[in-house]
Amino acid sequence: MDLEILNSLRAQLQRERRQLIEAVAGNEDEFYSISETPREEFEEQAQRERDALALERLSDTEQDRVQEIDGALARLDAGTYGTCENCGREY
Numbered sequence: 001m002d003l004e005i006l007n008s009l010r011a012q013l014q015r016e017r018r019q020l021i022e023a024v025a026g027n028e029d030e031f032y033s034i035s036e037t038p039r040e041e042f043e044e045q046a047q048r049e050r051d052a053l054a055l056e057r058l059s060d061t062e063q064d065r066v067q068e069i070d071g072a073l074a075r076l077d078a079g080t081y082g083t084c085e086n087c088g089r090e091y
Contacts, residue, residue: 001082001090010076017069024057 055063075081083090 006076006081009081010073013069013072013076017066017073020058020062020066021054024054024062 055066058066072081075083
């Protein structure tokens, strides 16, 4: 998949994730790092607890969407986005 398309998609997914969390949090500055920090950087317990509290405020549908976004971002990072997880074919 074209690198420009992947970067655009990543930015769009990060924006959507941030918007979901900010809609609940109501405080963009406090929750900015939750939506922009890659999963690998969530090592500190305090950060994980803060994330969990913010995500608990989301509805089930919003939580599901955040999980879908996180999965897509992880696949982008791994270079497997756009590849079928079952058969390995690009789509």
